[in-house]
Each structure stands twice: as structure tokens, then as C-alpha cells.
Amino acid sequence: MGQTGAMANRLAGSPSAYLRQHADNPVHWQPFGEEAFAEAARRDVPVFVSIGYAACHWCHVMAHESFEDEATAAELNGRFVPVKVDREERPDVDSAYMAACQAMTGQGGWPLSIFALPDGRAFYAGTYYPPTPHPGQPSFRQILEAVSDAWRNRREAVERQAAALAEALGGLFSDQLLRLDAPEAGMDDGELAALARDAVVRLGQEEDGTHGGFGRAPKFPPSPVAEFLVRHAAGGTATAAAARALAGRTLAAMCRSALFDTLAGGFARYSVTADWSLPHYEKMLYDNAQLLRALAHWVRLGASPEFPADEAREAAALTADWMVRELGLPGGGFASSLDADSERGGQHVEGAYYVWTPGELAEAAGAHDGARLASVFGVRPGSPPGSHGGPGWPLHAGRELGADERELLARTRAALLEARSRRTPPGRDDKAVAGWNGLAVAALADASVVLDRPDLLAAAETSAALLAEVHWNGQTLTRVSHGGAAGGVEGMLADYAGCAEGALALFACTGDARWYSWAGQLLDAARSRFVEDGLLSDASLELSGARAGATAALGGSRALDAMDNEAPSGASLLAGALTSFAAYSGSGEHRAVARAILAGLPRLVGQSPRIAGWLLAVAEATVAGPLEVAVVGPLQGGGASETRLLHRAALLDPSPGLAVALGSTDRATAAGAGDGAGRADGVGRAGAVVPLLQDRPGAADGGPLAYVCREFACRLPVRTADQLREQLAPGG
Structure with a gap:
């Protein structure tokens, strides 16, 4: 049986470390897709869908207890078509079946265990099942027997259950789709600002005043919320001081806790206890990328008694070094996680x-x-x-x-x-996830400025190169790569938008316009692939075949999860990247789509501001901007240091609405501009035209100038960093 099972198991060539961990199981695992469901229909058996991820402790436990057991494998193989899913590779599948599990049981988690019809509609669900019965909990073998018996002897009831659940979930998910073409879509700046102020007040009420953070055990890092609070603290509103204090307490509580590896840096995924004293030790790229960026922005914000800047700077440096050292991949990019x-x-x-x-x-x-x-x-x-x-x-x-x-x-x-x-x-899941790497690029780029660490910027550029050269084929983005080769399904909305977010942050820090150009390509592709009939969803239309079973589980509905949970939603990331791109390009169309996404904020904040952290951060950028700074000057020779000082001063300004572009006058000066002034003419170092840089000459003596603009209407240019800081100061 073991040899036959290993031959029938089809996971060995997967880019997912989680799937490869199960490649030697005696279970005849198949990857999620049309072939598995077609086989179930041919054999007239249910599909067993097991969903987890490489760093999941209880996934390993169930694998050792049940999936490595020959007798259990024989039951699975004989009575079901077993399908293994990496939730990090297929978040669309995980989202659909997690919703089914929560609807049926009132709870969820991983490993997620789903029993579905041959068309993909779920009819029974649970999470971890032990190998022997426990009080109030049957064994996995008992579950297999009961489900198989229901399939054989009560088929009509099973199918009714699946149909009713799919219909209910379809209605729920359809209601969550965002409409981007409604003429009334969008909120004005006053409404957005009021909503953000209200969110700060409510977050203050929800804070754990004893231990810091939000909620009870298990307690997760509120990463998107931390970014919102830091951005809000940079403004001059009545709630800015409250946001600063709340952000400081939250970040300090985590950095001083067992969640943070005080020796080598990096944050664990969550704490089992409310006081942050006992972590669940797996470490995820998306957590650490977000928290690194929030720490960098906190340091940029300035001193605070709640969390001294020097302490935050050390935590940021340790985390950045940990990411590069422990998650950095040989060919560029970052691995997904370390095991618990x-x-x-x-x-x-x-x-x-x-x-x-x-x-x-x-x-x-x-x-x-x-x-x-x-x-x-x-x-x-x-x-x-x-x-x-x-x-x-x-x-x-x-x-x-x-x-x-x-x-x-x-x-x-x-x-x-x-x-x-x-x-x-601990073991490492060395697949690179596009969207998470985009977040890492943005975090390392911003941290490189605050920490004055060119090596971190170099790591960000190497990761971005992997995304642009391996994941991107000029039209579509592949979600994961392994060993320097892309494989698997097309990226989700969060991948396109996350990569655009990283590319724009990298452009701001380097002035290399190829990143601006690539961000524009990604955003154009996202708008064409994830919007149909004016409705935004998480998975592209071209993915329909690869996700047919998950679509059936949702009653045929397309899906959009607009909530910011452990990572920003695809919709929130898209709104942020569109807002930044509009500041560089002047595109009213991009800005209008971002505002249409922001129109979903009242519904989310009405439920809880904790599920709208990143979208609230985008609202802060929208209200504070577009505040554009074009720095132009020589990047080679004696005048380069003066240009770099101006550029660094712009990047260190904490305004969330700021967009910084760096243009070189080296080429124009060498060609001999007629009036003696170097001109960037909007052409970046990779040849792409950046509208914010167009018609922005350097000084007549060949030195640099900085232009502070709002919607491309600029003040008189300045020559020194002090003058630039004065113009950028509130009321300056």
C-alpha cells in the first residue's frame, strides 16, 4: 500500500512546501483542480479537501497521526478523492471552504477538513480530528465512516445540505462585492477624516488597557491597524495625540513581549495568552513585513514616551536583519514562513x-x-x-x-x-508569495531610509526583481515561485496590488522609474482582470477553471474579502496603490477608483475598525494628499550628495499623503541645456516617463531643487533640506 500510495500521490512537484511535505503520505493526494473533481464524479465518491500551511503546528500533528497511517489512508483512498490545499497558495479556496466550515460549525481553523460533493459544494466540515475518540470529539476514522455512510445511504439529504449551504454562502459573498462604477461612489475628504477620527476613538475603547493590543487570547498582531494609527498620528487632528499614544502602547507591548524574538528579531504569528507571554512560534513574512514598516514609520514620526524611538529603531533593525537572514532566498525574494x-x-x-x-x-x-x-x-x-x-x-x-x-x-x-x-x-517554507513579497519590498525600502541602511534597499530591489522577472510575464502575475521558477495559479488581487505597493515604495526610495512603470502595468492588469460589470473580486475571471470547486461552494458567486485581518485585503491594497500612483501620474481615473473602494469603509468600520486598518490607512493618505515632492538634480559627481540630502529629507517626512519622486539631471546637463539648468524632463533612469518629474528643472548652477506640489500645482522650488522641511511642515 505504501508504495502504491506514494506513486498515486501527485504532490511531489508542487511549488508549495506544505504540499511537498505530504508527497510521501500513503494518501493518494491530488492538488486542487478540475481533475480531482472529475475523478470524484467518475467514481461517484465525495471529495475530502484538507487545507493547511507549512508552519501550522496542528497540521503537522494530524498529518503524523492520520495521513501517515496506512489504515487511515486506505479508507480515504477507497471512499473519497483526497485533495490537499496550501491556504497560502490558494487563499481563494481556503476562504470559500472556511466560510462553509464556520457556517456549519460556528468556528474554523487549520487544518481545515472539508467533505464536498463531486462539484465542490461542501456538506460537512471540521478542523483537526484526533486518531482516537476524545470526550465530545469523534476520531477521524469515525468521521470518515459516518460521512461515507451518509453518502451511500442518505444521498438526497447530503445533496440538500450542500445546496442550501452554497446558496446561503453565495448570497453572503455577493453582498460583499464592491461596486466601482456607481456614480455616487466615493466619500469626500471631510467624511473620510471624520470616519478616521471615530475609528481612533473606538479603537481606544477596544484596547486591552492592561496588556496592550486588542481583544483577548489568542491575541494577534494588529498590523494593519498599527499602520493606520501611526499615519493618523502624523496629522493635526483632534485625535492625533490619542492615535500616537495608542500606536506607541501597541507596538511597545509587542516588542517587549515573547511575541518578539528579542535575540534575533522577528515576530511570531500570535500569542496564545492575552499578555503576549506565550507565542505560537511560527513566523510569517506578511506579519513581519507589516510590523517592520509600521516600526519604521513610528521612528520617522519622532519621539514618544509610550515607545521611545531608539527602542523602536532597534526592534526595526533586528526584524529587518532577521527577514533578510532567515527568510531571504538564494535567487532573491523572501520565503513565506518559519515553522513553529x-x-x-x-x-x-x-x-x-x-x-x-x-x-x-x-x-x-x-x-x-x-x-x-x-x-x-x-x-x-x-x-x-x-x-x-x-x-x-x-x-x-x-x-x-x-x-x-x-x-x-x-x-x-x-x-x-x-x-x-x-x-x-525550525523548517522554512521557501515558496515566495508575490503579494507578501510586495509588502516586504515596501517595508525594507522604507526601513532603509529610516535606519540609513543601503543594504536593506538592495535587498528590496533584489526581491522586486524576482517578482518582475519571474512572477510577471508581461500580462499576468503568478502567485508563487519556488527555486526561482514560478508555478501554480495566477495571482490574486492582493498579489497584483501588493506588488504595486512595493514597486511604488521602491520607486520613491530609488528614483528608478522602471518600478513606477511596472506598478502602472500591474494596476492596469488588476483593473482588467478583477473587475467585471463594475464589481471587484479577489480572483481573476481567468482563474474560473482552477477554482471551479470553490466557486460551486459559494453558489457560483465571485468572492471578495474586503476585511483587513492579519494582512491587508486585496481591495485595501489596491486602493492604496491606486492612490499613490495617481499622485505620481496625476490620473484622476486611478484616484476615482481608489475613492470608490474607500466608499466601503463605513460598512467595515461599522462592524469594527479592527477589520479596516489598511483601508483606514489609505483614507489617511487620501485626506493628507496628494502631497507631491519632486527632487531633481545630479545623481553623479560632486552635486550628488546635495541631491541625496534633499531626497532623504523628503522621504523622512511623516505625512501619509506624501509621494516622493527623484529625477536625475545628469543626462540633460551632459547634453548641455540651453539655459544652463539640468532638466529631468520626467524621464527616469529606466526610460519611463513620470509625469510628476516633467518640466521640473534643476538649479541654474547644476545643483538640485525640490518642488512641493499638490495635484501638480507647485510652490517655488527650494535648494536645501531645511527649506524643504519648512515647506512640508503643517502650515508651512
């Missing part, structure tokens, strides 16, 4: 790589410093309640460290990291 589990004592234990016993601290740092570290970070014998086994505690101070404690950590960090390096590290 690693091997310790011959067993896979969650968090084993990160936790410490008092004895391990003493052995690594010496008896005296080890004892002090244990006291500062709460390390004691045993392990925290609720942990998944094995002795050891995460390093969790839960407060701001004193000067002597910071010195202790700095002095012992190298020794602790060296000791930790001898442990078995």
Missing part, C-alpha cells in the same frame, strides 16, 4: 528553538549573567501553562528594560545566539 516546531530530544516540539531553561542561560552566558537574564526575562524551571511540551520559557520581560538590563542583553546576545545556533532550527 523544531526537533528537541528526538521529538518535534513547538518553540523548542526559542525557549530557555535557567541552566541553558547559565551555560551560555555564565552563571552570574545567566541568573540575571533568567530574572529579567521570567525564565524558571518547567514550562509555561499551555505550552506544547518540553521544558523552557520564551524570553519575556513584558516591560521596558532598564539601562543596565539593556546593557546585559547587548553583552550576552552573541553568546546566546551562538548557543541557540547549535539547536535544530
Whole structure:
């Protein structure tokens, strides 16, 4: 059976590490697609859809207990067509079936276990099932037997259940689609500003005043919300101070907690406890990219008693270095995640790589410093309640460290990291997801300016090159790549928009107009591929065949998840990228589409501002802008340093509505402009024309100038960074 199962298993060539983890299972797994559903129809059996991801702890547990078991595999193979889905590769499929599971059971999670008709409509759902019965929970084998019995003997009831669920979900998802062509779509700046102020007040009411952050356990990083609060704090509104304090407390609580790896940087996916003391140790690219950018923008905002800029700067630097070192791929780009589990004592234990016993601290740092570290970070014998086994505690101070404690950590960090390096590290899911890499590009580009780290900008450029040269074929964007080769399905809306967001941030920091040009191509493609009859959805129309089963599960409806949860929604990212592109191009059409998406804010904020963080951040950019800065001057020779100073001053301004373009006069000056002034003429270094740079000459003596504009109406240009900061200051 094992050999036959391995031959029938069709996951070995997948770009997904999660699917490849199951390639040797005796289960006859197939990837999600038309072939699997056609086989189910031919055999007249249900489809079992198992959804998870590579860093998921309980996915590994169920795989070891059930999917590696020969007897369980035989039941699955004989009575079902088993389909394995990586939710990170196919978020459209995961979203459809998660909605079905929540509708049927009132809860969800991963691994997600779905039983569906041969056309894809779900009729039974759950999450993790144990190999043996527990009180109130049947075993997985019992579930298989019960579902198979219902299929054989109560087919009509099964089909009625599936039809009713699909119809209900279809209505729900249809109601969530955004209409972009309604003449009344859009809100004026006053309405957007009022909505943002109200969101700050409500977020303050929802804050965990004891531990920081929002909600109860499990507690997730409110990454999109943090970006909104930092942007709102940069304004001069009545709620700006409240937003600054709330953002500072939230970021400080996370950076001082076990969620953050205080030794090497990077944030875990969430905390099992409300006080951030026990992380779920998997680390995701999308979390760290967003939090790195929020930290960089916080540092740019300036000092605050809630979270000192120096402390935030160190957290940002550690996180940026962790991303490049631990998630950086050989050919460019960033891996999706690090696993929660690693091997310790011959067993896979969650968090084993990160936790410490008092004895391990003493052995690594010496008896005296080890004892002090244990006291500062709460390390004691045993392990925290609720942990998944094995002795050891995460390093969790839960407060701001004193000067002597910071010195202790700095002095012992190298020794602790060296000791930790001898442990078995967690596994890495080395597929590159386009949209998440776009977020990483934007974060590293912004962090490179704040931290004055050209190496981070270089890493952002390398990642963007992978996206533009491997994922993009000139017309469509592939969602994932592995080993430097793109594979699998076309990107989702969040991929196109996330890559455009990264490209525009990279253009602002480099002045390389190929990134501006590519962002425009991505946005044009997104508007043509994800909008039909004026309605915006998450998956392109061309994906219909590859997602037919998920579409059937939603009653034939197209789907749009406009909520900003752990990552920004595709709609929010699209609105942000369109807003930025309009500031560079002057395109009223792009701005109008962004405003139509923003018209969905009242409904989302009405439910909770916590599900609209990124769209609220876009609203801040819309209200504060477009504030355009065109810096033109020599980028080579003696005048280049003066140009760079002007450019850096513009990039360090905290206004969320700011769009910065850098144009070189080197070519024009060399050709000899008639009036002695270098001219950028809107042509970037890659030959693309950037309207904001058009007709913006440099100084008559060949030096740089900066133009501060609103909707392309510019003030008199300035020559120095101080003059530029004066013009950019509120009321300047």
C-alpha cells in the first residue's frame, strides 16, 4: 500500500512546501483542480479537501497521526478523492471552504477538513480530528465512516445540505462585492477624516488597557491597524495625540513581549495568552513585513514616551536583519514562513528553538549573567501553562528594560545566539508569495531610509526583481515561485496590488522609474482582470477553471474579502496603490477608483475598525494628499550628495499623503541645456516617463531643487533640506 500510495500521490512537484511535505503520505493526494473533481464524479465518491500551511503546528500533528497511517489512508483512498490545499497558495479556496466550515460549525481553523460533493459544494466540515475518540470529539476514522455512510445511504439529504449551504454562502459573498462604477461612489475628504477620527476613538475603547493590543487570547498582531494609527498620528487632528499614544502602547507591548524574538528579531504569528507571554512560534513574512514598516514609520514620526524611538529603531533593525537572514532566498525574494516546531530530544516540539531553561542561560552566558537574564526575562524551571511540551520559557520581560538590563542583553546576545545556533532550527517554507513579497519590498525600502541602511534597499530591489522577472510575464502575475521558477495559479488581487505597493515604495526610495512603470502595468492588469460589470473580486475571471470547486461552494458567486485581518485585503491594497500612483501620474481615473473602494469603509468600520486598518490607512493618505515632492538634480559627481540630502529629507517626512519622486539631471546637463539648468524632463533612469518629474528643472548652477506640489500645482522650488522641511511642515 505504501508504495502504491506514494506513486498515486501527485504532490511531489508542487511549488508549495506544505504540499511537498505530504508527497510521501500513503494518501493518494491530488492538488486542487478540475481533475480531482472529475475523478470524484467518475467514481461517484465525495471529495475530502484538507487545507493547511507549512508552519501550522496542528497540521503537522494530524498529518503524523492520520495521513501517515496506512489504515487511515486506505479508507480515504477507497471512499473519497483526497485533495490537499496550501491556504497560502490558494487563499481563494481556503476562504470559500472556511466560510462553509464556520457556517456549519460556528468556528474554523487549520487544518481545515472539508467533505464536498463531486462539484465542490461542501456538506460537512471540521478542523483537526484526533486518531482516537476524545470526550465530545469523534476520531477521524469515525468521521470518515459516518460521512461515507451518509453518502451511500442518505444521498438526497447530503445533496440538500450542500445546496442550501452554497446558496446561503453565495448570497453572503455577493453582498460583499464592491461596486466601482456607481456614480455616487466615493466619500469626500471631510467624511473620510471624520470616519478616521471615530475609528481612533473606538479603537481606544477596544484596547486591552492592561496588556496592550486588542481583544483577548489568542491575541494577534494588529498590523494593519498599527499602520493606520501611526499615519493618523502624523496629522493635526483632534485625535492625533490619542492615535500616537495608542500606536506607541501597541507596538511597545509587542516588542517587549515573547511575541518578539528579542535575540534575533522577528515576530511570531500570535500569542496564545492575552499578555503576549506565550507565542505560537511560527513566523510569517506578511506579519513581519507589516510590523517592520509600521516600526519604521513610528521612528520617522519622532519621539514618544509610550515607545521611545531608539527602542523602536532597534526592534526595526533586528526584524529587518532577521527577514533578510532567515527568510531571504538564494535567487532573491523572501520565503513565506518559519515553522513553529523544531526537533528537541528526538521529538518535534513547538518553540523548542526559542525557549530557555535557567541552566541553558547559565551555560551560555555564565552563571552570574545567566541568573540575571533568567530574572529579567521570567525564565524558571518547567514550562509555561499551555505550552506544547518540553521544558523552557520564551524570553519575556513584558516591560521596558532598564539601562543596565539593556546593557546585559547587548553583552550576552552573541553568546546566546551562538548557543541557540547549535539547536535544530525550525523548517522554512521557501515558496515566495508575490503579494507578501510586495509588502516586504515596501517595508525594507522604507526601513532603509529610516535606519540609513543601503543594504536593506538592495535587498528590496533584489526581491522586486524576482517578482518582475519571474512572477510577471508581461500580462499576468503568478502567485508563487519556488527555486526561482514560478508555478501554480495566477495571482490574486492582493498579489497584483501588493506588488504595486512595493514597486511604488521602491520607486520613491530609488528614483528608478522602471518600478513606477511596472506598478502602472500591474494596476492596469488588476483593473482588467478583477473587475467585471463594475464589481471587484479577489480572483481573476481567468482563474474560473482552477477554482471551479470553490466557486460551486459559494453558489457560483465571485468572492471578495474586503476585511483587513492579519494582512491587508486585496481591495485595501489596491486602493492604496491606486492612490499613490495617481499622485505620481496625476490620473484622476486611478484616484476615482481608489475613492470608490474607500466608499466601503463605513460598512467595515461599522462592524469594527479592527477589520479596516489598511483601508483606514489609505483614507489617511487620501485626506493628507496628494502631497507631491519632486527632487531633481545630479545623481553623479560632486552635486550628488546635495541631491541625496534633499531626497532623504523628503522621504523622512511623516505625512501619509506624501509621494516622493527623484529625477536625475545628469543626462540633460551632459547634453548641455540651453539655459544652463539640468532638466529631468520626467524621464527616469529606466526610460519611463513620470509625469510628476516633467518640466521640473534643476538649479541654474547644476545643483538640485525640490518642488512641493499638490495635484501638480507647485510652490517655488527650494535648494536645501531645511527649506524643504519648512515647506512640508503643517502650515508651512
